Amino acid sequence: MSSQCPGCNKAVYFAEKVTSMGKNxxxxCLKCKKCGKTLTxxxxxxxxxxxxxxxxxYAALFGPHGFGVGGGSYKYN
Known part of the structure; x- marks a missing residue:
């Protein structure tokens, strides 16, 4: 039995799957949407x-912004 990978839309079989966010x-294919780093x-x-x-x-895109907040004053564009 297989399901569809949300990253590449191809079949995911039991031997090769990882489950995250309720999906296989x-x-x-489980990568950061911003930087492309492979995630676990x-x-x-x-x-x-x-x-x-x-x-x-995630912290830079959706966390608090402003000078000195979160240990840095940078923001991704």
Whole structure:
């Protein structure tokens, strides 16, 4: 039995799947939407059904902004 990977829309079979965000992924398809870093289930953040690495991408994109907030004063564009 297989399901469809949200990253590449191809079939995911039992031997190659990782489960995250309630969906089955190929291990190489579970990547940060911003920087492309390969993620592991349970060690990333989610926004609008997309995975993000928690630091720095998710924090910089969706966390508090402003000078000195969160240890830096940068913001991704």
């Amino acid at each position: 992924w190929h291990r190489v 289930p349970g060690s990333h953040s989610e926004h609008d059904n997309s995975p993000y690495c928690t630091k720095p991408c």
